[in-house]
Amino acid sequence: MVENVKVKKSHKSSSKKNNLTQQKPRHGENVIKGILFLFALVSIFTTIGIVTILLKETVGFFKEVSILEFLTGTEWTALFANPKFGVLPLVSGTLMIAFYGSVVAIPTGLGCAIYLSEYASKRTRKIIKPVLEILAGIPSIVYGYFALTFITPIIRKFVPDTMVFNALSASITVGIMIIPMVSSLSEDAMKAVPDSLRHGAYALGCTKFEVATKVVVPAALSSIIASFVLAISRAIGETMIVTLAAGSTPNLTLNPLESIQTMTAFIVQVAKGDVEHGGLIYKTIFAVGMLLFVITLAMNILAKLIIKKFREEY
Amino acid sequence: MSNLKLRKLKNKIFHGLVLSSTLFALIVLIVLLSDIVMDGYKWLSIDFFKNFTSRFPERAGIKAGLFGSLWIIVITASVSFPVGVGAALYLEEYAPKNWFTNIIQINISNLAGVPSIVFGILGLGVFVNTFGFGRSILSGGLTLALLILPIIIVSAQEALRSVPKDLKHGAYALGCTKWQVITGVVLPYAIPGILTGTIISIARALGETAPLIMVGAVTFAAFTPESIFDSFTTLPMQIYSWTSRPQADFHNLAAAAIIVLLAVLLTANALAVLLRDKYQDRIKG
Amino acid sequence: MNAKMEINNLNFYYGDFKALKDINMKIEENKVTALIGPSGCGKSTFLRTLNRMNDLIEGTRHEGEILYEGQDIYSPKVDVVELRKKIGMVFQKPNPFPKSIYENVAFGPKRHGIKNKAKLDEIVEKSLKGAALWDEVKDRLNTSAWALSGGQQQRLCIARALAMEPDVLLMDEPTSALDPVATLKIEELIDELKNNYTIIIVTHSMQQAGRISDNTAFFLMGELIEFGETKKIFSNPSDKRTEDYITGRFG
Numbered sequence: 001m002v003e004n005v006k007v008k009k010s011h012k013s014s015s016k017k018n019n020l021t022q023q024k025p026r027h028g029e030n031v032i033k034g035i036l037f038l039f040a041l042v043s044i045f046t047t048i049g050i051v052t053i054l055l056k057e058t059v060g061f062f063k064e065v066s067i068l069e070f071l072t073g074t075e076w077t078a079l080f081a082n083p084k085f086g087v088l089p090l091v092s093g094t095l096m097i098a099f100y101g102s103v104v105a106i107p108t109g110l111g112c113a114i115y116l117s118e119y120a121s122k123r124t125r126k127i128i129k130p131v132l133e134i135l136a137g138i139p140s141i142v143y144g145y146f147a148l149t150f151i152t153p154i155i156r157k158f159v160p161d162t163m164v165f166n167a168l169s170a171s172i173t174v175g176i177m178i179i180p181m182v183s184s185l186s187e188d189a190m191k192a193v194p195d196s197l198r199h200g201a202y203a204l205g206c207t208k209f210e211v212a213t214k215v216v217v218p219a220a221l222s223s224i225i226a227s228f229v230l231a232i233s234r235a236i237g238e239t240m241i242v243t244l245a246a247g248s249t250p251n252l253t254l255n256p257l258e259s260i261q262t263m264t265a266f267i268v269q270v271a272k273g274d275v276e277h278g279g280l281i282y283k284t285i286f287a288v289g290m291l292l293f294v295i296t297l298a299m300n301i302l303a304k305l306i307i308k309k310f311r312e313e314y
Numbered sequence: 315m316s317n318l319k320l321r322k323l324k325n326k327i328f329h330g331l332v333l334s335s336t337l338f339a340l341i342v343l344i345v346l347l348s349d350i351v352m353d354g355y356k357w358l359s360i361d362f363f364k365n366f367t368s369r370f371p372e373r374a375g376i377k378a379g380l381f382g383s384l385w386i387i388v389i390t391a392s393v394s395f396p397v398g399v400g401a402a403l404y405l406e407e408y409a410p411k412n413w414f415t416n417i418i419q420i421n422i423s424n425l426a427g428v429p430s431i432v433f434g435i436l437g438l439g440v441f442v443n444t445f446g447f448g449r450s451i452l453s454g455g456l457t458l459a460l461l462i463l464p465i466i467i468v469s470a471q472e473a474l475r476s477v478p479k480d481l482k483h484g485a486y487a488l489g490c491t492k493w494q495v496i497t498g499v500v501l502p503y504a505i506p507g508i509l510t511g512t513i514i515s516i517a518r519a520l521g522e523t524a525p526l527i528m529v530g531a532v533t534f535a536a537f538t539p540e541s542i543f544d545s546f547t548t549l550p551m552q553i554y555s556w557t558s559r560p561q562a563d564f565h566n567l568a569a570a571a572i573i574v575l576l577a578v579l580l581t582a583n584a585l586a587v588l589l590r591d592k593y594q595d596r597i598k599g
Numbered sequence: 600m601n602a603k604m605e606i607n608n609l610n611f612y613y614g615d616f617k618a619l620k621d622i623n624m625k626i627e628e629n630k631v632t633a634l635i636g637p638s639g640c641g642k643s644t645f646l647r648t649l650n651r652m653n654d655l656i657e658g659t660r661h662e663g664e665i666l667y668e669g670q671d672i673y674s675p676k677v678d679v680v681e682l683r684k685k686i687g688m689v690f691q692k693p694n695p696f697p698k699s700i701y702e703n704v705a706f707g708p709k710r711h712g713i714k715n716k717a718k719l720d721e722i723v724e725k726s727l728k729g730a731a732l733w734d735e736v737k738d739r740l741n742t743s744a745w746a747l748s749g750g751q752q753q754r755l756c757i758a759r760a761l762a763m764e765p766d767v768l769l770m771d772e773p774t775s776a777l778d779p780v781a782t783l784k785i786e787e788l789i790d791e792l793k794n795n796y797t798i799i800i801v802t803h804s805m806q807q808a809g810r811i812s813d814n815t816a817f818f819l820m821g822e823l824i825e826f827g828e829t830k831k832i833f834s835n836p837s838d839k840r841t842e843d844y845i846t847g848r849f850g
Contacts, residue, residue, distance in 0.1 A: 018667075018668050018677060018685055018766060019547050019670075019681070020667065020670050020672065020676075020677040020681045020685065021676050021681065021683050022678035022680070022681060023678075023679065024682060026491060026680075028493070029491055029492065029493050033404075033492075035400065035409055036400045036403050036404035036408060037366040037408070039396070039397045039398075039400030039401040040400070040401040040404040040405055040409070040418055041402065041418075042397050042460075042463065043401065043418065043421055043422045043425055043463060043464065044417070044418060044421055045468065046425060046436070046463070047421050047424070048434060048461050049436050049439075049440050049585065050428070050433075050435075052437070053402060053436060053439035053440060053444075054435065054439075056439075066524075079534075088585060092423055101645055106336065108335040108338055108339060109335075110335075111331060111336065112335050113330040113333070113334070114332045114334070115332035115335065116335055116337045118332075119329055119332060119333065119519025120336075128336060128340070130587070131340055131343060132339060133583075134343065134580070135339060135342075135343050135582055135584070136520075137514075137517065137518070137521075137579060138346070138576070138579075139520075139521025139522065139523070139550060139575065139579070140520075140524075141521065141523040141550045141553050141554055141557075141572075142346075142350070142521070142524070142553075142572050142575070142576065143346075144554075144557065145553065145557045145572060146346050146349065146350070146569055147351070148557060149349070149353065149557075149569075150345070150346075150349050151563050176339075176342050178580050179339050183339070196522045200573065207321050207322060207324070207325040208328075208329070209321075209324050209325035209328040209329070210321070210324055210325075212328070213328075230427065232402070234427075236429070236431075237428075237429025237430070237432070238429070239429070239430065239431045239523075239524035240523050240524055242552065243524075243556055244554070244558060246517060248446075264429065264431050264524070267431055267434075267435070267528070268431070268524060268527050268528075270531070271438065271528045272436070272526055272527060277443055279328075282354045285438070285528075286439070287437060288436065289431070289432055289504065292429060292431070292432060293428065293429075293432050296427065296428060296429055297424065297427075297428070298433075299427075300424055300427035301424070304423075306415070364719070410659055415767070478694075478695035480690065480692060481694055481696060481697075483652065483655065483690065483694070484690065484694040484695075484696065484759075486652065486655060486683065487650065487652060487683055487687065487690075487694070487760070488683065488684075488687070488690035488706060488707035488710070488759065488760070488763055489680045489681070489682075489683035489684035489707065489711065490680070490707070490710055491680055491765060494710045498696075498706060498710060499696055502698075505699060574813070
C-alpha cells in the first residue's frame with residue numbers, strides 16, 4: 001500500500017476538505033446573464049416598436065382613407081387642399097428608381113465579382129477590394145450631392161429638355177451606390193465554389209470564360225440572385241439620393257427624364273415640413289412607411305429563401 | 315482549330331468586359347471624389363469650421379453641424395456599443411439552442427435590411443412623440459443607435475466566434491465561471507475585432523441623414539447644443555440643406571462640408587482596418 | 600488501496616450516439632492511470648467526464664455515477680466550478696492564454712480571489728518549479744507565453760493547472776504535439792508529480808503508458824475492455840483484444 005505522501009498544500013483553506021458544493025453564492029453571474037439577455041431583447045423590441053407604431057398610425061390613416069383608394073388610386077396629392085391618396089405614383093416612382101438602378105448595378109456588380117473572383121491576381125484583388133469598400137462606405141447624402149451637381153448636368157447636356165429633377169440621374173446614382181453590395185455578396189458566393197469544380201473544368205480544356213460562366217456562376221447562382229434582390233431592396237429604401245435629385249412630383253410615368261417622387265422622398269418631404277402631430281398628413285408618413293417596410297422585408301426574406309432553397313448544390 | 319481560336323477570343327472579350335466593370339466602379343469613385351474636392355476645397359478655411367450657417371455663403375460654416383454630430387455620436391456609441399456587444403455575448407456564450415434564440419438571430423438579420431428611413435419613423439413615433447423626448451439630440455442619438463445595433467451585434471458575434479475553443483476550455487478547466495472566462499479570455503482576444511466592427515458601424519451612423527430628418531433635426535441652426543434635450547443639426551443635415559438650395563455657392567459649401575465628413579469617415583475606416591490587421595498579426599502568433 | 604475516484608456503470612451519450620458503455624473503474628490516489636485505445640474509442644470522452652468538461656458540449660448526457668471522494672460529481676449539489684478547481688486538466692494541444700507567462704500561471708488563483716501580490720508571486724514560482732519550467736523562464740516572466748516553445752508551453756499549462764493546487768490532474772494526450780525531447784521532459788515531470796497528485800492520462804502511445812503509468816485501462820469502441828496494473832496488462836493481458844492492440848495488430 002502506498003503511503004500518503006501528499007504534502008500539505010499551502011494556500012488552501014484547510015478546514016473544508018475537498019468539498020464540491022458551492023463555496024460562496026455567485027448572484028453576480030445570474031444578474032449579468034439577465035442583463036445580457038435584456039440587451040439581446042432590444043432588437044426584438046425594435047422590431048415590435050417598428051411594427052406597432054406603423055400599424056397604429058396606419059390603422060388611423062385607413063379610418064379616413066379607404067384601403068382600396070390608397071392601393072389602387074393613381075393620384076397622390078396628399079399635401080394639397082383637396083388631397084387624393086392613391087399611392088401608385090409613389091410606388092411607380094420607387095420601382096422606376098429600383099429598375100434603372102439595377103440596370104446599372106447588376107451587370108457592373110456581377111462583372112466586378114467575376115473579375116475579382118476569377119480573373120484578378122491576388123495582389124490586384126487586395127487593392128481593389130478595399131477601394132470598393134470605400135465606395136460602399138460613402139454616405140448616401142454624398143451620392144445625392146453627386147447626382148444633383150454632376151450626373152444631372154451631364155444628362156441635361158445630352159438631352160437638353162430633361163428636367164432638373166429627374167428619375168434617371170437618381171437611378172444611375174442609386175445604381176452606383178449599390179454596385180459594391182452586388183459585387184461583394186456575389187464574389188463571396190463565387191469564392192465559396194470549391195476549386196475542385198474549377199479544376200475539373202480546366203482539366204477538360206475549358207477557358208476562363210467557360211469556367212466562369214458555365215461552372216462558377218451556375219454553382220453560385222442562388223447567392224448571386226439573392227444579392228440582386230438585396231441590392232434592389234436597398235435601392236427601394238434609399239432616401240437621400242432620390243430626395244435631392246429625383247424631385248417631389250408624384251408622377252405616374254415611365255419616362256425617366258421627368259421629375260417623380262418615391263415613397264421615401266415623400267416621407268422626407270412631409271417630415272421636413274411642420275406637420276401637426278396626429279393629423280392625417282402625419283399619418284400618411286406611417287401608411288407609406290408601412291408599405292415600404294413590408295416591401296423591403298418581403299424582399300429580404302425572399303433573398304434568404306433563395307439562398308436556403310438552393311444551398312445544397314455542391 | 316478555328317473553334318479554339320474563337321473560344322479564346324470569347325474569353326478575351328469577356329475578360330475585357332469584367333475588367334471594365336471593375337474599372338468603371340473605380341473610375342466613378344475617383345470622379346466622385348475629385349468632383350467634390352474641386353467644388354469644395356476653396357471654401358475650406360478656419361472660419362468655415364468656426365462659423366454657423368448663414369444666408370450669405372461666404373460667412374457660412376459648419377460649427378453647429380460638427381457639434382451636433384459629435385453630441386449625437388456620443389449618445390449613439392454609448393448606447394449601441396454596450397447593448398450590441400452584450401447582445402452578441404448573450405447569443406454566442408449564453409443562449410440555449412432553441413426557437414427563441416433562433417428568432418432573435420433571424421430578427422437581427424432582418425433588421426439589418428430595414429431601410430434607415432423606417433428607423434427614422436420609429437424614432438419619430440417612439441422617441442419624439444410617445445416618450446416625449448421631442449426633436450432632441452437624445453431622440454436622434456437613440457434612433458441611430460437602434461439603426462446600427464444589428465451591424466454591431468453581427469460583427470461582434472463574428473469576433474467572438476473567432477476566439478479559439480482551446481483557450482476557453484483552458485479557462486473553464488481552471489474552475490472559472492462563465493463570466494470569468496468571458497472577461498479573462500474571450501473579450502481580451504475578441505476586442506480588436508469588436509472595435510473594428512463598432513468603428514465601421516459608428517462611421518455609418520455619422521453619415522446618416524434620413525433618420526435624423528424624421529426625428530426633426532433642424533437645417534438652419536446658429537447654436538451649439540448644451541444638453542441632450544436640445545434641438546440640433548448635424549454635418550450631413552447641413553450638407554443636405556446647402557445642397558437643396560439652388561445657388562452654386564451653397565453647393566460648393568456643401569462640397570466643402572462633404573470633404574470634412576469624408577475625411578472623418580475615411581480616417582475612422584482606416585483606423586478600423588489598422589486594428590484589424592494588427593489583430594490578424596497577433597492570431598498568426 | 601485508496602480510491603480517489605470511483606466510476607460506476609457510466610454510460611455517456613452525444614445525442615443518440617452512445618460513446619461510453621457501462622464503465623466501471625477505480626482511480627487510485629497518487630498513482631498514474633493511463634487510458635489507452637485506438638482513436639475514437641472513448642478514452643478522451645471518458646477523461647472529460649471526470650471534470651465535466653463535456654458539459655460544454657450541447658446535447659450530451661450521462662447515466663451512472665462518478666464518485667470523487669465519495670461525492671457524485673454529477674449530483675445537483677455539486678458545483679462544477681469547485682469540481683474543476685479540484686480536478687485540473689492539461690490539454691492535447693498546449694493552449695496558453697495570449698498573456699505573459701506570469702499572468703498565465705496567476706490566471707486561476709487571481710480569479711479565485713487571491714489578490715496579494717507577494718502571495719501570487721509565491722504561487723507562480725512554486726507552480727513553475729513544480730512544472731520544471733522555472734529555471735527556463737524566471738528571467739522573462741513578463742514576456743508572452745506564445746513566444747515559448749511547444750514543450751515549454753505545455754509545461755506552462757501544467758504549471759497553470761498546478762497553481763490551482765488541484766487534487767487530481769487529467770492529461771489528454773499531453774505530449775502528442777511535442778518532439779521526443781520535450782516529451783521526455785513531460786514524462787519525467789509526471790513521474791515527479793504523482794507524489795502529490797493523482798494523475799489520469801490519455802495516451803496514444805503504448806510505450807508511454809508502459810513507461811509512466813501504474814495502472815492502465817484499455818478502451819475499445821466505448822467499452823472498458825481491461826483495467827489493471829500496467830505491468831500485468833502489458834505482460835499478460837487477460838483479454839485477447841487487449842493483447843492484439845498491445846502487440847500492434849490494430850490501432
